[in-house]
Amino acid sequence: MLQQKQAIGGRGAQLNPANPYHNLRYDEFPDPDAALRTEYIPTHPKTILNKVTSPDLGFGYGLNCYQGCEHGCVYCFARTTHTYWGYSAGLDFETKILYKEEAPAVLRTSLLKKNYDPLPIMMSGNTDSYQPAEKKFGLTRRCLEVLSELDHPVGLITKNSLIVRDLDLLAPMAERGLVHACLSITTLDEDVRRILEPRTATIDQRFRAVSALAGAGIPVAVNIAPVIPGLTDHEILGIAKRAKEAGARRIGYSVVRLNDQVADVFTDWAHRTLPDRADRILNRIRDCRGGDLGEKRFGVRHRGEGEIAGMIKQQFELAKRKFFPGEPDWPDYNFELFSARKKPQLSLF
Secondary structure: OOOOOOOOOOOOOOOOOOOOOOOOOOOOOOOHHHHOOOEEEEEOOOOOEEEOOOOOOOOOEEEOOEEOOOOOOOOOHHHHHHHHHOOOOOHHHHHEEEEEOOHHHHHHHHHOOOOOOOOOEEEOOOOOOOOOHHHHHOHHHHHHHHHHHOOOOEEEEEOOHHHHHHHHHHHHHHHOOOEEEEEEEOOOOHHHHHHHOOOOOOHHHHHHHHHHHHHOOOOEEEEEEEEOOOOOHHHHHHHHHHHHHHOOOEEEEEEOOOOOHHHHHHHHHHHHHOOOOHHHHHHHHHHHOOOOOOOOOOOOOOOOOOHHHHHHHHHHHHHHHHHOOOOOOOOOOOOHHHHHHHHHHHOOO
């Protein structure tokens, strides 16, 4: 039975850790009523595609229409990026959402540049493209319209069932080999989900989204992520089974990593919400991370190392053999259409 001692319901983080880059003072334990409100802040970037150089990621660019994420996943690695904007990685990350008003126009300009190097784009490489702000601003859909018009491949990864809103765009793109989709699923326990990732879609909604995407012919995967030792690691087989039943073509996984201020947010959350299990969970994460809670080394950061990480890997491999045997039916992105379409576009400039 979960012992919920959160001061601020409907949010993941319960505090605002100090920002290491700015000499600003934060209320470590903010007023609960104030923390419930979400503030949307417009930004005007000159670029929108972030070149990815990490050798352990399978895409070329990240496209982020939003900074910060109202989903409020306690463990989210992207929390630390909010500090670059002058905010805290804690409640600020969930309540101060920056949206990039000109993202679709900037994307179009970027794709049509003569020196643009066509590589797979991931929406997003950081915060969720279908978070609640998307209902209000529609920037993800408008960027998809640009990508569809120019026949440029894109991958989508989300914890929100709002992705099915865009089936009318995604299904024709899939027919042209332009899109992959992925739903991240952490747990099958709704009680855990509500406090771990409070403003995400429910687990059933996510599996229904997998079914809808698969039914529309869109290659869709399920990412069992992050696996949290001592909390969700026993659910790998169950999630894989439901993923197969829903129509996913493949599965993946990653082990939780709590870098920098994310460790403060998660540790506080664990002791408030799961006081009887907090130390066990944190110690098991440390076992996967060489004694620390975080990990930044390429090749190790996603899977961890050590005995517990090895056991998690064994469970995942068993799940693959049982429910996803053989090579997955996973098509390559088709860049030929973009290359052919871009030539006449460039002749106009």
